[in-house]
């Protein structure tokens with residue numbers, strides 16, 4: 001095993017008793033200190049994969065090693081080294097923030113003065129001091145997610161597994177949680193494997209991404225490299241007057257048929273670097289006496305990547 005790999009997944013499969021083949025032989029590695037994201041439509045197999053990594057679900061075939069420990073045969077060692085926050089947060093409603101954290105510290109076998117020390121550390125790390133004596137149902141959704149993280153981190157795990165950590169949060173709380181996860185990575189060297197439905201989140205947070213569809217990894221790379229597979233930038237020109245036949249022919253001659261796409265109220269030109277090419281392209285278009293009322297540079301987005309590999313738009317995902 002490569003020493004840097006915290007997670008090694010080989011030919012992993014999951015068939016549920018119902019017959020559903022949820023994961024169909026996937027392979028990936030996660031390096032120490034990486035944030036590795038899984039992006040995929042509903043039912044792609046993300047939760048199933050994360051649960052197998054977290055020893056919560058049996059593997060049908062293949063293997064998962066976490067810090068060298070086999071998830072199937074060394075499940076206790078795996079559990080000592082991972083923290084897990086589930087898709088549906090299920091927090092106890094009858095205790096305060098401090099009590100819940102202390103309960104989990106004790107579950108991990110800490111005793112005596114160590115309990116209080118760990119609780120304090122956890123409250124500080126997750127910025128929860130001001131809520132320590134509040135009852136859990138009184139907390140906002142964002143604070144509950146932070147508490148979820150606090151609970152999954154009490155034993156200093158090396159790997160954190162997060163299933164859709166920000167689903168249901170408003171944008172401000174979502175951004176807060178992103179900085180918190182970055183802090184855990186940068187200050188504590190924690191490795192994170194997470195699923196998400198949000199392209200922005202994948203882009204802001206993940207060092208590498210696996211796009212999963214119907215139980216298979218259809219693409220895996222850094223967000224930047226994935227976007228490069230889509231191709232060039234485009235410049236969009238909004239028209240105040242539709243193009244004439246002659247203008248379309250002139251545009252095709254100038255930019256090449258493959259680089260041009262024309263519609264009633266706008267047309268686009270494909271270029272290597274949109275921002276750099278914008279002015280020169282605009283000059284040529286004005287010389288052709290085309291009436292333009294606005295321009296926009298369109299860069300390939302992760303949404304385009306997602307569409308290319310899954311045939312679906314991320315925005316369609318609830």
Ligand SMILES: Nc1ncnc2c1ncn2[C@@H]1O[C@H](COP(=O)(O)OP(=O)(O)OP(=O)(O)O)[C@@H](O)[C@H]1O
Pocket residue numbers: 016017018020021022040041042043044045046047048049
């Ligand atoms: N306990 C189960 N028993 C039988 N089938 C299941 C079970 N859990 C999930 N499945 C099925 O396995 C497939 C993968 O589901 P999974 O929950 O892993 O997808 P997901 O990528 O996490 O989706 P979502 O984005 O909706 O959370 C789906 O077809 C789902 O219906």
Ligand SMILES: [Mg+2]
Pocket residue numbers: 046047048087163
């Ligand atoms: Mg899921």
